Amino acid sequence: MLTGYREKITSDRKRVYHCAMCMDILYFLGYDIDEQLPLHSTISRTRQLHPATVFESIFNKTFALFVDKGMVRGHTQAMDLAPGLL
Template sequence: MQGKKDYQEKLFASFQLSERIPEENFYRRLKGALDLDFLYPLTKGYYGESGQKSIDPVVFFKLCLVGYLENIISDRKLIDHCSMRLDILYFIGYDIDEELPWHSTISRTRQLFPESVFEEVFTRVLALCVEKGMVSGHTQAIDSAPVKANASMDSLELKVPKEDLEAHLHNVRHISAMDKKKLQ
């Protein structure tokens, strides 16, 4: 006999994200590897003492990480994407019936912190991932294709101060030489 599935939404459901996300899922493993409590003292000085509570800085930076990992540059698309993925909801600490922050909250919070905070967070997250065995290696390889640039040479910005440039290039060449010796 042919079956027919009739969907009727339940008013109440017993559901736990932790039971639905496989142990080997990337975001579940990442949640276990990252202890981002260092963000509270790091970002405390950028908030006022009164007013409405802001988005949790741990949630904000986890959302930024998801955007990076999923290659999503629009805050609106990021929130839409996260709301549809159970593993990401579990990673950022939201339940299926919790409303995610507004995309504009993400944009405003991003403007709150200086570049140095993002650099420190990136460095610490990378170190935590290396420590937990999620990332390894010394050399990065990039596969690329030539693309004609549409930029003025006057707009280029040197990230290393001019007086430190020679020393920086020497260090980079030394590290590169060490990596080449390891491969031989």
């Protein structure tokens, strides 16, 4: 979900596809390059099981941790490519 917010991707299908194509995101999520991600329907069903406030709370807590660790500051977003991807 965090990737979806960062990349402005609102579709669960597109989120899963995007995550599967990005090695840095796979690494961050703890997946191997050839490991299958959950189906988009799993994400949709999970979101339907819990109220939106649960996910907002998790997102806010995660974002606060990023801010506390100095990973997020100001108003500018910058992304760094992994070596060898150019």
